[in-house]
Amino acid sequence: MGTLALGEALVGALGTMTICRGGYGSRQAKDQQRREIRSGAPHPTGAPVLRDSVEAGTFEHVFFAAPAKGETDRLLRAARRILDAGRQLRSEARAGVRDLTPAEYLLTTLTAASVRLFEEILTLSRLNRGRVFPSYDYLAEATGLGRATVARGLRVLERIGFLLRQRRFKRVEGDGPGPRYAQTSNVYRAILPRIVAAYLPRWMHPAPLPDDVVQHETDRVAETEAMIARVPLHDQGDAVLDRRLAQILACLSAALEAQDNGPERESQTDPEPLPDSLV
Numbered sequence: 055m056g057t058l059a060l061g062e063a064l065v066g067a068l069g070t071m072t073i074c075r076g077g078y079g080s081r082q083a084k085d086q087q088r089r090e091i092r093s094g095a096p097h098p099t100g101a102p103v104l105r106d107s108v109e110a111g112t113f114e115h116v117f118f119a120a121p122a123k124g125e126t127d128r129l130l131r132a133a134r135r136i137l138d139a140g141r142q143l144r145s146e147a148r149a150g151v152r153d154l155t156p157a158e159y160l161l162t163t164l165t166a167a168s169v170r171l172f173e174e175i176l177t178l179s180r181l182n183r184g185r186v187f188p189s190y191d192y193l194a195e196a197t198g199l200g201r202a203t204v205a206r207g208l209r210v211l212e213r214i215g216f217l218l219r220q221r222r223f224k225r226v227e228g229d230g231p232g233p234r235y236a237q238t239s240n241v242y243r244a245i246l247p248r249i250v251a252a253y254l255p256r257w258m259h260p261a262p263l264p265d266d267v268v269q270h271e272t273d274r275v276a277e278t279e280a281m282i283a284r285v286p287l288h289d290q291g292d293a294v295l296d297r298r299l300a301q302i303l304a305c306l307s308a309a310l311e312a313q314d315n316g317p318e319r320e321s322q323t324d325p326e327p328l329p330d331s332l333v
Contacts (some may be wrong), residue, residue, distance in 0.1 A: 063079040070244040103235045107221040110238055117241055120183040129244055132254055133169050133216060138165050157249045162213055168207040170197050172216055175242050186242045187222075215247025251259060 140162040146152050147162075154162065174196050178186045188196075193204045211217040220241050230233035 055255055071240065103237055104221050104225045107223040107237065110222040110224045113220070114185070114241060115249060117218075118184045118186075119243065121176075121244075122177055126180045128177055129216070129246055130169075132250060133164070133172050135254055136161055136214075136250050137164050137169050160249070161253065163210050164214060165207065165210065167197075167199055167203050168210045170199065171204060171207040172211055172244065175217070176244055179242075179244055184243070186244075187239045188242075189239045215249065216244060218243040218245060228254055269316070 142153075143154060143158050144162045147154050171193060174193060175186055175188075178188060190201050190204050193199070194201045197204070197209070208217065208219065212219050222238050222241060223235045224238045226234045226236045
């Protein structure tokens, strides 16, 4: 009986130790989950929403802009020009001919894969009037690059300034109280960064305004300032405020008119439009 009682006591003690070990492991898992939440990996509600994400459908009408005629071709030529310039800068730096500035070193990070991604994004921008929101998988399939290479190439384009990128999330239905969110594709807008202007040939720079147009604008500004100077001091503040208010109202009116006359917003749950346009 004594041996049996001792065995039961040992079993009970071991069971208690196992339970405590399981509880300790659970605490470790919870602490790890809290650390991941603070780092921005999973959303506190359980949805994988990344930091700096904006809800889809709330800002695209301001973010997207249809490219002008020939703009996408000029941007692609500029990117290819910078790719060659970056190679030349790396060669000169290795030979000790020159010390690279931070801007020059940034240009040397541009790769052929980044330019290929930029070309695909420009193609989508031209075909879809500036509405570009492809997924990583779509870009990988369209360019023949790996998904990791796509992610690195997009970061390079964004750091140099060729690309504006905004993360998005969308609302999804789920069980239980409270809203549910899920990450969706990013939106992109291609631009010409200022740091590349010095490395572009003269014929790729924007055409300067004619001298008569520049002189006319200078005269107009001077006349406006002279008119305000002739106004009594107690009325100058009202004149300046009225002019600024008129400018603000004009901008708001133009934005509303562009929104009313613009294309209808596509469903944010659909993939990139015209995915087979290059086939």
